[in-house]
Amino acid sequence: MNESNQRTKPTHGRRRLQEDEYIKVAAWAAKRGEQMPTANNLSSKTEMLEARNAYRRLVNIGVEEAKSNLEKPGLAGIEENEKTLDVVELLGVMVNDVQTLLNHKEMANRVGSDTDSTWKSATGKPVRALRRGDSMAAETMAIPPGFGFGEFVSALVNGTQNPAVRNALSEGSDSAGGFTVPVGLTQQLIDYMRARTVSIQAGAMTLPLDGAQTTIARVVADPQASWRLENAPVGESQPTFGGIVLRPKSLAVLVKVSRELMQDSLNVEQALLQAFAGAMAVEADRAALFGAGTAGTPLGLLGTVGINQVSMGTNGAQLQSFDPLLDAVMALESANAAAPTAMILHPRTRRAISGFKDTSGQPLRAPQALEQLPGLATTIVPVNQTQGTAANASCILMGDFSQMIFGIRQELRIEVLREAFVTNLQYAFLAHLRMDVAIAQPAAFAVVSGITP
Template sequence: MRRIQEMNIQELRVQHRAKLKEARGLYRKITDDTPEKEARKIERDFYATLSEADDIHDQIEEAKEARSDDGDHRRPRGDDKTVDGSGNEGDARDAAFGLKPEDRVTTWAQAKQPDKHNLTLGQYLGAMVRGAKSEAEKRALAEGTDSAGGYTVPTMLSAQLIDLLRASSVAITAGARTVPLGSDNNNIAKLASDPVPAWRVENAVVAESDPTFTNVPLVPRSLAVLTKVSRELFQDTLNLDTELPRILATALAKELDRVALLGSGTAPEPEGIANMTGIGTTAHDAALTTYAPFVAARTGILSANAGPISAIIMHPRDEGTLTGLTDSTGQPLMAPKAVADIPLLTTTAIPADGGAGSDESTIFLGNFAHLMVGIRSEIRVEVLKERYADNYQYGLLAHMRADIAAQHEAAFHTITGVQG
């Protein structure tokens, strides 16, 4: 018989259940008619069995902590658990499909690798430029230094920047899920065709109908941003520790929004919704005068069984046009309730100078829970001190890797040729 120390987690769990069952059986043996001497013996055996069950439980907990490579690499925590934005635990099989907008990458990263330095991202970036002043800053910089002379921001601090980026991203606000990527090649299963049920008579053979699955690849691609800061500003500004992360996050988020919506798909740029095969499209080719294009787009998504629609995304110019629409009496034109209930978001990442008249834009509707934003958790930052020394400036170069994919293209609809 194998010793408990030699068993794996599954075997330990079987043994734990068996010991608890044995203890319950012993407990039931004691009745009003059981002789006192025999009852005491059963009681001793009962507590001894419970003690063995506790020992096995301790072994299970130790094995969980030691385990490093069990389970899906996309799962945020080793034991089929994840944590939401409030710290509540859940099933990691859901997290494998991405973090929802209200979840935090910081919480996910904390579960994987607790923060040892107790630094904010702004303090870390400041230490990179001016030099470390505290022991915590020295340890963090020493850990993050790479062979190329830059800094790979520690996981927890990278997560802070990613959360700032996500908070600034319109696509994620619309409902897109963030998928932490653990490698350079990742795949998410997508249902290409549904199984078809069929009616049958008694004793007849059940008709077979297999679902068809395809892979949705998420291959992280390089995205970088360069920000210049004067040395005087760095020395004199009191809130630069908070402003630097915000500036970097906002710049990265705007570009991530652009490719999520309009990415060409030509390397190295990910493919965005507008260029995906299978989305719905309404060619408007005129100025907005009614809500009819939105009704048509909504109907298209619902007809594909891809609802509910989580958001409408447009350029601020078009939002202004909608707000200014009036009826024949000069009163504000009210949207149909089915359209008015959909959150309306704006971003300047959508250009408004396309088309023959250089005044056309695109509006996006969709169930954005079907949009996946894959992000590697490591962000690399370089301080360029010499390149801009003539202007007495520092350069901050931030680099991350991300990709975009859709699980169900029919969940999205574009209204094209919207003129201003």
């Protein structure tokens, strides 16, 4: 490592490293044969990404080293572990420094664009709505905790030798016997859940919330422009504004695991993450699309007033052509809505569409208006809806899903129910986080209802 790298230190971010701290990290990396990237004068996105990824790699090296130090006997291992964890914490600050630069550059690139998703709260705090593929953990720049969600949950019953996990358990425990999951791990779970939520894959936005109620302004009706003669008064028209209110509601999941599995399984930590995130993703989708808005559940898309309607008839009918889908596209275009980003349907319905054939028995190609439109199949869409005499109907939800907003609080609490299922030798984990769903522009969506088999 050359001297210029030793003298360079980050100068951006929420917490600037001191000269001696940066030299400490650089020396630690050099002893392990790692080159510290230059932290100053990062101008291009490529340079920033390379520096951030290099720092993250060093974080992972430090975490693995800390784990191996725990196996060393006596005080030597403990002292070495403390030194390593100090370096890991400083590296986390450096990751945040570079991520801040990346975020600023991304915001600068979005200036003047109508797709800018950075809003401001009532206090003027920037809040960016996350799109598909965005990471909540990366956006908020939380310092990596050095362990995963599954490892944290497993430690609730199995204990742990990892001091970072023990500290997190100690700091997050409450008088009711529950545990508050560290923010970084909650964001990891939320990102995992978002990746499995069909509505978000269709384009829905995610808005991190930090209060009991959040109001988002929307334009219900556009102002009307008009021509005028010289010296004539300007015709007045005012846009009609409305408000979308997000009130986070409790989404809970109960996960039961046998004691033998908790003790013996090699991949229980990953399985726990998948179980929690998968269950929450399914229910988040169901509420976003079909929630009744009662008994503590959000009001979903289908129940929202103002979405466009295309009916298959009084008693429903089979889907035998693309015409009802084209009618839905026309309804969206007539409402001056943006082009649809996806349609969500049951696998039964997608099978029917995929089976369309021309008069010679050849597969029928979708019209141009539908050719590039993703069709996302999920069993969350029911096949037992009632339309007239039909009790086996289904529907297709089509639209610009960027007008659907998931508001999610970044707090997650877990309780271990040790006694409730003790006769089955099972542990039960009860977790809940708070979220809500809102539709910004109902006219941006259309439903084709009454599709029978």
